[in-house]
Amino acid sequence: MTKAKVAAIATHFPADIVSNEDLAAVFPEWTADKILAKTGIAERRISAPGETASDLAALAAEKLFESHHIDRESIDFLLLCTQSPDFILPTTACVLQERLGLRQDVGALDFNLGCSGFVYGLSLAKGLIETGSARRVLLLTADTYTKLIHPKDKSVRTIFGDGAAATLVEADRGDASAIGPFIFGTNGKGAKDLIVKTGGARSERTEASATEYSDESGNTRTDDNLFMDGGAVMAFTLRAVPDAVRRLLEKAELTIDDIDHVVFHQANTFILETLRKKCQIPEDKFVVHMSHCGNTVSSTIPIALTSLPQPADRPRRVMVVGFGVGLSWAGTIIDY
Numbered sequence: 001m002t003k004a005k006v007a008a009i010a011t012h013f014p015a016d017i018v019s020n021e022d023l024a025a026v027f028p029e030w031t032a033d034k035i036l037a038k039t040g041i042a043e044r045r046i047s048a049p050g051e052t053a054s055d056l057a058a059l060a061a062e063k064l065f066e067s068h069h070i071d072r073e074s075i076d077f078l079l080l081c082t083q084s085p086d087f088i089l090p091t092t093a094c095v096l097q098e099r100l101g102l103r104q105d106v107g108a109l110d111f112n113l114g115c116s117g118f119v120y121g122l123s124l125a126k127g128l129i130e131t132g133s134a135r136r137v138l139l140l141t142a143d144t145y146t147k148l149i150h151p152k153d154k155s156v157r158t159i160f161g162d163g164a165a166a167t168l169v170e171a172d173r174g175d176a177s178a179i180g181p182f183i184f185g186t187n188g189k190g191a192k193d194l195i196v197k198t199g200g201a202r203s204e205r206t207e208a209s210a211t212e213y214s215d216e217s218g219n220t221r222t223d224d225n226l227f228m229d230g231g232a233v234m235a236f237t238l239r240a241v242p243d244a245v246r247r248l249l250e251k252a253e254l255t256i257d258d259i260d261h262v263v264f265h266q267a268n269t270f271i272l273e274t275l276r277k278k279c280q281i282p283e284d285k286f287v288v289h290m291s292h293c294g295n296t297v298s299s300t301i302p303i304a305l306t307s308l309p310q311p312a313d314r315p316r317r318v319m320v321v322g323f324g325v326g327l328s329w330a331g332t333i334i335d336y
Contacts, residue, residue, distance in 0.1 A: 004129040004137075005178035006122070006336050007168045009302045010064035012056050013045040013293055014162050027154045035158050036291075040269025044161030044294030047144040053082045054092050056164035057142035058099050064138075064166040072101055076134035078108040079124055081117035081298045083325070084144045085110055096140070107134070114194075115265045115324025117141060117298035118165075119182070119332055122320075125169035126179045139167040141298035145226060148196055150212075152220035156228050159268055161294030165302035178315070178335040181251045183244055190327035193232040197223045233324070237271055238278065240329050244321055245279045248331045256281060259333070260316040261308055265323055266290035266300035297324075305336060 020032035020042060036042055047056065057080060065072055078100075080093040087095075093108035102108075107128075113120050118141050125137040142164035149157050172178060198205045209223040221227060241264070249255060256262075262281050264272060269288060276286045289304040290296075296303060301320050308316060315335035323329040 002130060002132065002171045002173065003177040003179075004126040004169055005172040006334050007170045008064060008068040008070070009165060009167045009306050010060050010067055011163065011165045011299070011303050011306055012060035012063060013164075014047045014051060014056065016046040016048055017043050018046050019043045023154070023158055026151070030154065030158075038268070038270060039158055039294075040272070040288065040291055041159065041161075041294045042291045044146070045163055046146045047162040051144070052086050053084045053142040053144050053164070054086045054096055054099070056144070056162065057082070057140040057166070058096060060142070060164040060166035061096075061100055061138060061140060064168060068168070070168060073103060074136050075102050075138045076106055077125075077128050077137045078102060078106055079121050079137060079139045080108075080110045081113055081121050081139070081141045082110060082143055083112055083114050083297065084142075084147065085112075093140075102138075113328060114143070114297050114326065115267070115300070116322035116326065116328040116330040118167075118301045119320055119322045119330035120184075121167075122169065122179055122332055122334070123182050123330070126177075129169065129171050130177075135171040137169045139169055141165050141167075141302060143297040143299065145297055148226040150221040150225040153225065155217065155219045155230060156226055159295045160226075161296055163293055163296035163299045163303065165299040167302050180332055181248070182330065182332045183247045183251060185240055185244060185329040187236070187240075187327045190232065190236055193229040193236070193327065194227070194325040196226050199224065233327075234271060236327050237267070237323055238274065240327075241275050241321060241323050242279050244323070244329055244331050245319070248319065248321070248333065252333050254333070256285070258317065259285060259319050261285055261287055261318045263287045263301055263304045263318055263320045265321065266304055267295055267324065308336065
């Protein structure tokens, strides 16, 4: 029986860098060392004016094709996870089909999801492959959140960076699936806790929505900018993720001892370390890989996966769990 596996990953980051020293100059109440201690991030990559998520995704895909000797003609389906598409319409994945020179008989679609998006993308790719609809799926994750951030809002400016990842998911004749099982979760009641309030059909951008205001912590933004209720998101994370880990291990009929590595969405190091302890995950299994790029939303998990050692004897069994905007969460286990 045909099964799906993660065959290769490549990443791409914008050229522009904002360091902690740069941010400390804007927010003098925070030193560069304090920002590093609070977030675990030393620098974040920032997309240039006019540089879009599709630009980053295309460059990640080209790196994947070149570094892993992948014939673009072999791609049967293109999936793009982004919350910063080039246009309201058409679908950015269709634009990327032409830009990447893929066949015209491929499928191509966007899906709007954030921090859990990579795991959702793996589930979609697995479904396409194991139902015989495709043999090779190009899963792209790309976001340019920094374009949504007010420059005086340190609550989010210190955390988020831009980036993209290209993941090849392909058919394999192995006996056991190399991706799965999956668990999912959704709580739309928390949609307000991580949101850009305007710009969609529900609430247009106006002169009033562009008016600046400051919160009690001194963060300045407008309703056109990204807003995050850090306390609410933290509380959600501490509720949802440990339960997700428990459910996933039960569904897979495994224990944490059977897992080689654990890769959570790379939100910030404070959240990650709190979750590691709460989930009782050994430190040597737990992956933190974000100091050079920040929280890149849908791309944090594949970026972190590229940091894993590649043993010669067998694939590593890796638990991946995404959580955040939506509110949404998802987890799976892959052999990588």
